[in-house]
Amino acid sequence: MKEKTDKILTLVLLGVSLITAVFAVIFALQSDSKHVMDGIRELGNNFSGMFDVAFWILVILLAIAICAIVVFLVKKLASRFKDEPGYLKKFLLLIGIIVVLLVVSFLLAKGTDVDIVTYNIPEGTSKLIGAACILVYIIVIGAALSILVTEVMPKSNKKK
Numbered sequence: 001m002k003e004k005t006d007k008i009l010t011l012v013l014l015g016v017s018l019i020t021a022v023f024a025v026i027f028a029l030q031s032d033s034k035h036v037m038d039g040i041r042e043l044g045n046n047f048s049g050m051f052d053v054a055f056w057i058l059v060i061l062l063a064i065a066i067c068a069i070v071v072f073l074v075k076k077l078a079s080r081f082k083d084e085p086g087y088l089k090k091f092l093l094l095i096g097i098i099v100v101l102l103v104v105s106f107l108l109a110k111g112t113d114v115d116i117v118t119y120n121i122p123e124g125t126s127k128l129i130g131a132a133c134i135l136v137y138i139i140v141i142g143a144a145l146s147i148l149v150t151e152v153m154p155k156s157n158k159k160k
Contacts, residue, residue, distance in 0.1 A: 009072075016065050023058040105135040 080087045111123045113130030 009068075013065065013068050016061050016068075020058060020061040020065060023061070101135060101138055102131075105138060106131040108134050 077091070081091075106127070109127045109130035111127040111130070113133065114121065114126040116123055116126050
């Protein structure tokens with residue numbers, strides 16, 4: 001019975017996410033790409049009633065999808081913590097590594113990563129953008145190194 005319920009919930013969440021994605025694409029296509037908020041306001045003025053209904057449906061579906069993801073993630077984590085004794089330690093280690101990477105990338109960002117005059121943004125926002133870019137670089141390099149290590153290690157162990 002549990003498997004059927006999980007399959008049904010998965011299909012429902014998939015349907016909600018697809019509907020949400022369709023609404024998001026519709027809004028993106030009908031908005032002015034340079035000035036998204038101006039495009040949304042203009043769209044809202046032209047089709048006021050339809051826009052309001054579609055916008056709130058989008059917001060509600062996004063909220064449902066996010067809540068469902070959080071609830072099922074917490075449920076899955078709680079069951080893994082209970083079933084696997086060493087999993088909590090691994091999970092906390094992973095969270096610690098992520099926090100360290102976030103701090104390192106933020107400390108490495110200069111604050112002048114994005115031209116603050118051209119884009120009219122504060123220096124703090126530029127620093128956050130730079131930190132996000134540095135974090136992506138670190139993660140990509142780490143993923144590439146892990147792929148290399150997993151490919152090279154078995155071959156070196158076979159030669160011994």
